[in-house]
Amino acid sequence: MSLWSEIVQYTISGITSGSIFAIIGICWSFVYLIAKVMNFATGEFVMLGGMITWSLSLKGFGLLQSAVIAILSTTVIAAIVERTVIRPIKHGTELTYIIATIACASVIKGIALLMWGSETRLVKPFFKSEPFQVLGATLNPQVLCVIGYLVIVTGSLALLLNYTLFGKGLRTCALNQINAELIGVDTKKMRLFCFMLAGGLASATGIVTAPITFTGYEVGLLTGLKGLIAAIVGNWTMIGTVSVAMGLGLVEAFSAGFISSGLKDLFTLLIVIIFLVLRTLTFLPGRRWIK
Amino acid sequence: MTSVNCNGQEPLLAIENVGKNFGGINAIMSLNFCLQVGGTVSLIGPNGAGKTTLINVVTGVYAPDRGTVHFFGEQISGKPAHIVASKGIGRTFQLGEFFDSLTVLGNAMVGCHTQGRSGLIPCGLRLRSAKREEENVRETALENLRLVGLEKRAIESISQLPLGERKLVGIARALGMKPRLLLLDEPAGGLAHHEVEKLVYVIRTLVNRGITILLVEHNMPFVMAVSERIIVLDRGLKIAEGPPTEIRCNPDVVRAYLGEEY
Amino acid sequence: MRPRKGNLSFLVLIAAIAMLPVLTSNSYVISIMCFVAIYGTLALGMGVLLEHAGIFSLAHPTWFGLGAYFAGIVAIRGIAPAWAGILIGAVCVGLIAYLIGAPLLRLKGYYLTCASFAVLLIFEITFAQFSSITGGHEGLMGIPRLTIGTIVFRKDIHYYYLSWGLCLACFCFLYNLMNSRIGRAIESLHDSEVASSCMGINVARFRLLTFILTAVMASLAGSVFCFYIRFTMPTIYGFALLLEVLTMIVIGGGKKLYGPLVGAFIMIWLRELLHGLMRRILPVMTSEVDAIFFGIAVIVILIFAPHGLSGSLAAFVNKYRRSA
DSSP, rough: HHHHHHHHHHHHHHHHHHHHHHHHHHHHHHHHHHHHOOOOHHHHHOOOHHHEEEEHHHHTTHHHHHHHHHHHHHHHHHHIIIIIIITTTTTTHHHHHHHHHHEEEEEEEHHHHHHHHHHHOOOSSSSSSOOOOEEEEEOHHHHHHHHHHHHEEEEEEEEHHHHHHHHHHHHHHHHOOOHHHHTOOOOOOOHHHHHHHHHHHHHHHHHTTTTTBBBTTHOOOOOHHHHHHHHHHHHHHHHHHHHHHHHHHHHHHHHHHHOOOSTTHHHHHHHHHHHHHHHHSOOOOOSOOOO | OSSOSSSOOOOOOOEEEEEEETTTEEEEEEEEEEEESEEEEEEEETTTSSSHHHHHHHHSSSSEEEEEEETTEETTTSSOOHHHHHHHEEETTTOOOOOOTTTTTHHHHHHHHGGGGHHHHHHHOOOOHHHEEEEHHHHHHHHHHHHHTOOOGTTGGGSSSHHHHHHHHHHHHHHTTTOOOEEEEEEETTOHHHHHHHHHHHHHHHTTTTOEEEEEOOOHHHHHHHHHHEEEEEETEEEEEEOHHHHHHHHHHHHHHHHHTT | OOHHHHHHHHHHHHHHHHHHHOOOOHHHHHHOOOOOOOHHHHHHHHHIIIIIIIIOOOOOOHHHHHHHHHHHHHHHHHHHHHHHHHHHOOOOOHHHHHHHHHHTSSSHHHHHHHHHHHHHHHHHHHHOOOHHOOGGGGOOOOOOOETTTTTOSSSSHHHHHHHHHHEEEEEEHHHHTSHHHHHHHHHHHOOOHHHHHTTTTHHHHHHHHHHHHHHHHHHHHHHHHHHSSSOOOOOGGSSSHHHHHHHHHHHOOSSSSSHHHHHHHHHHHHHHHHHHHTTOOOSSHHOOOOOHHHHHHHHHHHHHHHTHHHHHHHHHHHHHHHHH
């Protein structure tokens, strides 16, 4: 492959991973801003999406049906997490919720391992068409699904938050929970909604990407972390998260391609740390998407 | 060396052309005044006048964007807060900022941090020097608590105390530094009448011990009762300065607080 | 100020620990207690970092791993006698903690959590990838026994006294420290950094101090660990270890200094119990499967006993004292 087509190839895979990280980052920031919980189970929701779809399609369900059931069940699981874990914790500090969601993530991961074993699995792609050539590089049509998914999600969320009454309720929760309750917004219902939304979106992400990257019980950790990094470094805004996620995806793709795929995570993480530390040296004003 | 007119003597505190912005907001435009040793000076003004910002600038929490602050002739503006504290400037906080995980005595003892020298190894190994120092610090902290009348509550958790008593602990804590200048940020805020009276008594005791006090306050009767001099700020500028009797009648002050119609 | 009752119970505890190998020669029990001491030291440090100093660093298990690797590499390559490997590890880890901590601790809140988590993963990857030095994914095997002069640490019981000696020494040091001027300064960091610096405390310096101190303790524990099990692998020192340590802190409680030790004791014995019970039902008890039960235990504790078991014990004792 010529250098140019290599670059295009890495850019494509970078944008693909970037879209994945972006949506996961949005899941993180939604739950964090509105429910004030750093949900470490987000990565596991992604894993559940892919794995449930795989196991159902193996049992004979059609791809679409498996996907829908997977998304619905993960949403339910997310709701269960909120009800049984988050809600009963009284006077929780942020650290308490972090540890609680890490515990949930471990439980889900362990059960996944028991149910489905430790090998990586492959889910069939959505469309039967062959990968086609773009600018000298191979483009898997699944990639277009991923990008399209990102666009739909960000668009709908922006509409929800800015143009609906419910969305305004969500934004008030993000600004000040006590005041929101005083004006009649049911913060507990909002929190439940956020968890379910995160569950649904994350699992859908898992499904959409499963044909490209393999899926297995281990997928949750690193993918979830990268989404978190995108959200934190992007200052929890939608635009910030998406841009940082894309940046992360590209850095990862290019390090994997040009340097070594074993060390790609190393470089990505190093760059994140350096970026975060450099940020403390200059003051960058942060803007919240919810004003 | 300062060029502000301070009646000749070396001032305790010299604020010269100090200005501070936050983003686009001018918290302090340009401030000039001096404090002499001894007595109580109050800083008053409507909300947003820049009073707490000034305290933060003097104690080193913020560096001023313009101007300088000198303490006994030495420049302290731009130095970090812990260095400024070690020079003998103590403060309390409008919102308390107590150490909830420590007891009342613990809070008071933290204030004595600058008076101690023990490092990591002596403390960890409980060497004799560290033990002796600990005893001294304990005594001093109890003494400070006695001054504010709270030594009986030394071993209680600070979160169990009512607000008035917690604020007194804040003063005891600041006293641990053996400060020559004490900055009190709204010490009477939220206090009941009898608590304010106790506060007045405490402040007068401190002044008798030679500590200069600069206090920021909204409670006018309290301010009138304790201050020898009042400085009035409005929107980041000094609009009046003088003894309480003068300030009460000053038309600019009345306008700033109550508006044009009055 | 140590309450006299506390002193007595502490001495009783030390006596009990010292007498255990005399009372039972069951090497299984002694071996498990070695692990309790080693993990306990690790959890102790992280408990101080998280709950007392308010430093949300998730990189703590890294120092454990580095201590293990340094000691292991020094011993295997014969660069220095085995016991020197422990000291070399401690010094190197202290240095690395200083270099990493100085920029990292300037980050606040979640940025620190994120960056420190990245450090944890970076080191896990580094241990796995640079196989020429670290043995790669398989790690280092056949680490020689610890020797100090002519004393060879051969039996479990030797490591028992060594690991508990280390654990209790660290505990005493931290106990003295937290009840002193330095300890108060560290605790003040947790509640209000502004107030802390206005009391003359150099916040950045004390954060770094706590960070390096707990890192060195973790490194010592890691070195002892590696000489005890005589091999190391990168997967031991990553996210899985982080979860275990957090579990110990939560179960045992972080507010009291001894909380994480209680948590270590409970968690490790519970795990053995679990393995014993489940051996027939589940074929493989990997750490992920353990994690299911510990995850549930953590959630239950967080809901019903948020200050951990040591917190509940302290509250119970307080209530008993007041009514008596």
